[in-house]
Amino acid sequence: MLFRETVESDLDNLLSCVVDESISWAHPDRLLSNLEDGQYRHDRIWIAEQDGQILARAVWWAFANSDNPLALDCIYVHPSVDDRVGLAAGLLEAAHEAFGDRPAYHVFLQNGWRDDPTASAAIAWRQEAAARAGLTQELERLRYQWTPLAPMPKPSTRVVFTEEPDDEVFVEAFRQVAQGSLDFDTRQALTRMDPVDQAREEVEGYKSMPGDRSWWRMAHTPDGRLIGFALPEANNGGPVVGYLGVVPEFRGQGYVADLLDEITRFHAERGVERILADTDTTNLPMAKAFERAGYVNFSVRLVLSAYE
Numbered sequence: 370m371l372f373r374e375t376v377e378s379d380l381d382n383l384l385s386c387v388v389d390e391s392i393s394w395a396h397p398d399r400l401l402s403n404l405e406d407g408q409y410r411h412d413r414i415w416i417a418e419q420d421g422q423i424l425a426r427a428v429w430w431a432f433a434n435s436d437n438p439l440a441l442d443c444i445y446v447h448p449s450v451d452d453r454v455g456l457a458a459g460l461l462e463a464a465h466e467a468f469g470d471r472p473a474y475h476v477f478l479q480n481g482w483r484d485d486p487t488a489s490a491a492i493a494w495r496q497e498a499a500a501r502a503g504l505t506q507e508l509e510r511l512r513y514q515w516t517p518l519a520p521m522p523k524p525s526t527r528v529v530f531t532e533e534p535d536d537e538v539f540v541e542a543f544r545q546v547a548q549g550s551l552d553f554d555t556r557q558a559l560t561r562m563d564p565v566d567q568a569r570e571e572v573e574g575y576k577s578m579p580g581d582r583s584w585w586r587m588a589h590t591p592d593g594r595l596i597g598f599a600l601p602e603a604n605n606g607g608p609v610v611g612y613l614g615v616v617p618e619f620r621g622q623g624y625v626a627d628l629l630d631e632i633t634r635f636h637a638e639r640g641v642e643r644i645l646a647d648t649d650t651t652n653l654p655m656a657k658a659f660e661r662a663g664y665v666n667f668s669v670r671l672v673l674s675a676y677e
């Protein structure tokens with residue numbers, strides 16, 4: 370069995386891989402369009418090959434300008450393979466070694482997937498393979514969407530929103546908001562990083578998204594005290610909530626709604642058809658805020674990652 374990254378001449382064989390399970394996957398249209406715009410690259414698609422046939426395929430995603438693969442998008446194993454867990458794990462390990470990194474596996478599933486035997490079976494063997502390759506940590510995120518069918522939120526009467534061109538002001542606000550956060554990635558990052566470095570990394574991460582930096586808003590009380598910030602953003606799929614945060618001293622007063630409404634209004638006034646957002650199942654205040662603001666939970670993102 371040969372594990373290798375692909376080259377352009379593999380394209381026809383890559384397109385013939387079919388996943389017919391209830392799980393997100395790199396189907397031919399997605400493969401072609403993402404290869405075209407650089408979100409997929411041949412050196413980030415790995416195959417297990419025998420006698421010229423693809424027996425397993427793993428596809429990693431990244432923003433077009435990223436130096437490294439950012440997420441594993443798809444695991445496929447040919448139906449004829451008996452030990453699909455072993456083969457997929459071997460393929461992931463080989464690619465991880467070449468990348469010098471173990472990007473998290475992001476799987477999109479329908480709501481209630483645990484009660485659906487086909488969806489649970491589709492994820493079960495992949496999860497086992499991912500775990501063998503070191504992706505042992507599991508996080509479930511709720512996916513929300515807002516459409517113009519929901520009411521247009523009114524402007525806040527108690528929060529003043531302003532543009533802030535100085536990144537360092539956002540770094541300081543991110544640092545404060547990270548305190549006591551229920552967001553899993555933030556909590557994890559703070560166990561291994563200095564809070565200012567963590568905040569700076571967040572700001573850089575959001576700046577690398579396709580939205581416009583000028584969309585970001587600081588949030589203050591009318592007498593100038595910092596409440597937090599609201600970051601309307603976009604990814605390659607369109608407008609997203611991006612991020613918002615309330616500093617610890619203002620929590621528990623419902624400010625999350627003012628900030629989320631500002632983001633929603635910002636995008637809605639640009640005439641967008643849909644705003645997407647994710648939050649961890651454990652971030653209950655955030656999940657409730659989405660629901661109160663007319664966002665509808667339409668699916669689940671399962672993230673399997675390596676302990677850092």
Ligand SMILES: CC(C)(COP(=O)(O)OP(=O)(O)OC[C@H]1O[C@@H](n2cnc3c(N)ncnc32)[C@H](O)[C@@H]1OP(=O)(O)O)[C@@H](O)C(=O)NCCC(=O)NCCS
Binds near residue numbers: 626648655
């Ligand atoms: C999520 C967040 C914006 C909620 O803001 P908020 O304005 O305090 O939200 P609410 O006022 O609606 O709070 C509802 C309840 O949750 C509690 N709560 C809010 N944030 C909390 C936190 N981080 N930890 C524990 N409890 C929290 C509030 O105290 C309140 O409790 P109560 O009903 O008993 O009074 C805020 O916690 C935050 O900035 N967290 C860090 C950043 C983050 O997670 N952003 C979202 C990423 S998707």
